[in-house]
Amino acid sequence: MQSLRPLLTLTLAGLAALPSPVLRAQAAPAAAKPTPAPSAGAISRPNADPFPSSYQPFPSRPTVLRNVNIYTAAGPLIRNGAVLLRDGKIAAIGATVDVPVGALVIDGGGKFVTPGLIDTHSHLGVYPAPGTAAHQDGNEATAPVTAHVWAEHSVWPQDPQFPRNLAGGTTTIQVLPGSANLIGGRSVTLKVVPSRSVQGMKFPGAPYGMKMACGENPKRVYASRGPSTRMGNVAGYRAAWIGAEAYRRRWDAWLANPTGDPPARDLGNETLAEVLRGNILVHNHCYQADEMMQMVDVAKEFGYTIRSFHHGVEAYKIADVLARENISASIWSDWGGFKMESLDGIKANVGLTHVAGARTIVHSDDPSYASRLNQEASKSLAAARTAGLNIPAEEAIKWITINAAWALGIDRQVGSLEVGKNADVVLWSGDPFSVYTRTEKVWVDGALLFDRADASQRWRTDFELGYVPTAGGIR
Amino acid sequence: MRRTLSMIRIAAVAATLPTLAGAQIVAITGGTVYPVSGPKIENGTVLIRDGKIAAVGSNVVIPEGARRIDARGKWVTPGLIHALTSLGLSEGGSPEFSGGYSDGRARGGDGIAATFDAWRGINPANTFIAPTRQEGVTSVGVIGGGGMIGGRTALIDLVEATSASAMLRKAPTAMLGGFGEPSAGTGARDEYWDKWRRLLDDVKAYQTRRAAYETGSTRTFETTQANLEALVPVVMGQLPLMLDVDRASDILAALEFATQYNLKLWLANASEGWMVAKEIAAAKVPVFIGAMSDIPTTFDALGQRRENAALLRAAGATVVLIGIGTSGGTDFNVRNIRQEAGNAVAYGLSWDEALRAVTLAPAEVMGVAGSVGSLQVGRDANVVVWSGDPFEFSTTAEHVLIQGRTFDTKSRQQQLTERYLTLPPSYRRP
Numbered sequence: 001m002q003s004l005r006p007l008l009t010l011t012l013a014g015l016a017a018l019p020s021p022v023l024r025a026q027a028a029p030a031a032a033k034p035t036p037a038p039s040a041g042a043i044s045r046p047n048a049d050p051f052p053s054s055y056q057p058f059p060s061r062p063t064v065l066r067n068v069n070i071y072t073a074a075g076p077l078i079r080n081g082a083v084l085l086r087d088g089k090i091a092a093i094g095a096t097v098d099v100p101v102g103a104l105v106i107d108g109g110g111k112f113v114t115p116g117l118i119d120t121h122s123h124l125g126v127y128p129a130p131g132t133a134a135h136q137d138g139n140e141a142t143a144p145v146t147a148h149v150w151a152e153h154s155v156w157p158q159d160p161q162f163p164r165n166l167a168g169g170t171t172t173i174q175v176l177p178g179s180a181n182l183i184g185g186r187s188v189t190l191k192v193v194p195s196r197s198v199q200g201m202k203f204p205g206a207p208y209g210m211k212m213a214c215g216e217n218p219k220r221v222y223a224s225r226g227p228s229t230r231m232g233n234v235a236g237y238r239a240a241w242i243g244a245e246a247y248r249r250r251w252d253a254w255l256a257n258p259t260g261d262p263p264a265r266d267l268g269n270e271t272l273a274e275v276l277r278g279n280i281l282v283h284n285h286c287y288q289a290d291e292m293m294q295m296v297d298v299a300k301e302f303g304y305t306i307r308s309f310h311h312g313v314e315a316y317k318i319a320d321v322l323a324r325e326n327i328s329a330s331i332w333s334d335w336g337g338f339k340m341e342s343l344d345g346i347k348a349n350v351g352l353t354h355v356a357g358a359r360t361i362v363h364s365d366d367p368s369y370a371s372r373l374n375q376e377a378s379k380s381l382a383a384a385r386t387a388g389l390n391i392p393a394e395e396a397i398k399w400i401t402i403n404a405a406w407a408l409g410i411d412r413q414v415g416s417l418e419v420g421k422n423a424d425v426v427l428w429s430g431d432p433f434s435v436y437t438r439t440e441k442v443w444v445d446g447a448l449l450f451d452r453a454d455a456s457q458r459w460r461t462d463f464e465l466g467y468v469p470t471a472g473g474i475r
Numbered sequence: 476m477r478r479t480l481s482m483i484r485i486a487a488v489a490a491t492l493p494t495l496a497g498a499q500i501v502a503i504t505g506g507t508v509y510p511v512s513g514p515k516i517e518n519g520t521v522l523i524r525d526g527k528i529a530a531v532g533s534n535v536v537i538p539e540g541a542r543r544i545d546a547r548g549k550w551v552t553p554g555l556i557h558a559l560t561s562l563g564l565s566e567g568g569s570p571e572f573s574g575g576y577s578d579g580r581a582r583g584g585d586g587i588a589a590t591f592d593a594w595r596g597i598n599p600a601n602t603f604i605a606p607t608r609q610e611g612v613t614s615v616g617v618i619g620g621g622g623m624i625g626g627r628t629a630l631i632d633l634v635e636a637t638s639a640s641a642m643l644r645k646a647p648t649a650m651l652g653g654f655g656e657p658s659a660g661t662g663a664r665d666e667y668w669d670k671w672r673r674l675l676d677d678v679k680a681y682q683t684r685r686a687a688y689e690t691g692s693t694r695t696f697e698t699t700q701a702n703l704e705a706l707v708p709v710v711m712g713q714l715p716l717m718l719d720v721d722r723a724s725d726i727l728a729a730l731e732f733a734t735q736y737n738l739k740l741w742l743a744n745a746s747e748g749w750m751v752a753k754e755i756a757a758a759k760v761p762v763f764i765g766a767m768s769d770i771p772t773t774f775d776a777l778g779q780r781r782e783n784a785a786l787l788r789a790a791g792a793t794v795v796l797i798g799i800g801t802s803g804g805t806d807f808n809v810r811n812i813r814q815e816a817g818n819a820v821a822y823g824l825s826w827d828e829a830l831r832a833v834t835l836a837p838a839e840v841m842g843v844a845g846s847v848g849s850l851q852v853g854r855d856a857n858v859v860v861w862s863g864d865p866f867e868f869s870t871t872a873e874h875v876l877i878q879g880r881t882f883d884t885k886s887r888q889q890q891l892t893e894r895y896l897t898l899p900p901s902y903r904r905p
Binding site for chain 2: 161316334338342346372385386433436464467468
């Protein structure tokens, strides 16, 4: 990401050269006069942000959790430690912390604390509950390459699955388009918080991701028009990148010297060009080892990097390659056997991939699994030990926290409990690797947004009102 | 029909006998024994002779020559029963994996496949069976599907076998009913129930007038003679009817329907069961439910919550836990029934009740409690020795006995794991 600096500078220069909207409004379209400058919407600009995050942290008060066991995801378990949340950040963490005047002090009584959990593979909001035809908004399955679509434009913030994920301790999710297409469009990284709009959930400063898919899904969906084979899939990716590379060069040249009419803007190529510039992270749905190896070569051919392989039920077969190429593996704890390309799924996948040195992530791709990622990680930890791999719990917690944050490009803000990071924190009733443990409280940016002890403050989406009964049976 | 099935059962027993030749005695000693039928026994012994439990207790004399399993520090329970699976019927979710057949789904006629016995389509070589057994599941219910009536369900033991009949413990266990327009071929709720009523009226009429039917002197019945015949045990209240309903009002409608026709009803899924728990308990209708979803997945399951099992049990209903939340959509994870049980505990069910809900409760409901589901003298020795609490992730099933036998064949998943423990793999078999 370091190499992006010159491009960003160039972006700012390009911005400065643009006329203000006021000036544009005054420019009358007349044949005799010079061609008016292009509007902002005509410019394919790196790191453009036309749907900016409007997220604001919820009100919080300084809070100290003490007498807690802390999985920091940044080092060993802190036994009987304490953490101070202040102004939305982790202000202090250790054996003890100073308690500011007026701080809320919660004595954990030996309970456990982790960072807010992060799911790299969610379809919340784009495939909401209840599942109705009207809300099947996750796959723009109209063409094999739909790099022009953005998942955020399908997100329904009233999906009742959001509060249920939060209640499971999941505070950040990447919402991806589905896997029908070779290139499915942009993903969006969301905070799992109540909002009227998706913009109000967007993780400030998170880079965009882009979904690609290997294997059976695209060739099945497009069997009649192509691609209908795996070789057709790969030809499809390459054709898209060839077009995108030409687009990127055209635009980078114009942005360096923005005179005359800009090149025509194309939303799909714009996203692909941003991948080539390194500004958008590639999330590649791919099950089989051999196909992942081919995608690594496609990426090298066009000079982009794959940030994470998703599903990767055969990641364990090429875990050394993933480690070498610095590609993370977003994988299930124990899914397999539901189609040909998933037949080699094993429960030790996470453990084997981890010990080979690859950045390993336990993901969900399922709204229910996403509400208990701790259990999924725990199953993987147990399977690793059964396979003879001795992985400490302090490492396993990273599968659902800091490693996931890295895959989403937000590991400087979240994913571990370290001073200065966002105060996304979960208090658990016990060790999160136990089946009996439940979340008790969940903070996002220091604000208490879930409290199992206080049902009256529970986030209920608009949809739930009058439809979904409360614990008392009242709809 | 019943005669045929009992013959199969005899064949199944006969098939297992050769491997049990010679009195084989196994003594599981020193463990904490959870018989389920009674209180736990510290430092207990489970003695197994010829595939049956010969003794359970803290003062059991161990015969000379017994094979000993040291269970000190371990937990000993009955083998787990997952009552609602399609294990063995599909290898990869596609008919291509099974000679073009979807063995879990009959086409039936007019949505009625009452004679369909899905278990006959089980492939004993299915690769999901061994991993399921290795995690302590010793028996599974096998259900099909296919329409308004999706055939008869069965219970099998997860023994290594070459034929489905050699795995069979009981068939049939219930008649499976579908719900909802696509499966029933009806467009409205009342049309669905009306179709049932007309069908069962036909069955009753047929049952009392078989001779007249043979001579063609009855009125026309809406389904085939084979279907009518298969449904006779249902209207007699002998073969349970399993209905898959979620909405509270639909559950009440099902209860009313069962009362009207004197049916033995089982409810599957029952997402909103907790809202009508008293009525379900009063009707003595068992529920087959999960404990891990709180998502309003459909408009009929808006009230779905994880406390469903605990609330239904508290109201006095019989709860059988099934792995809805853990299957990942396939039988790859039938083994995760213990995760479901652990979650039921986390959401209010007592630990003892959770263990019962995956052992003795399904055995009682399916009418096999005399042979499995608990550790009692005379029961078949379906026994698991666990390294700890069976519901905890960190616990492994160290010894799994089914009818007193253990199976050491490495699963496909184990073979893959071992091959890739070192990278790159050697491709040489261990």
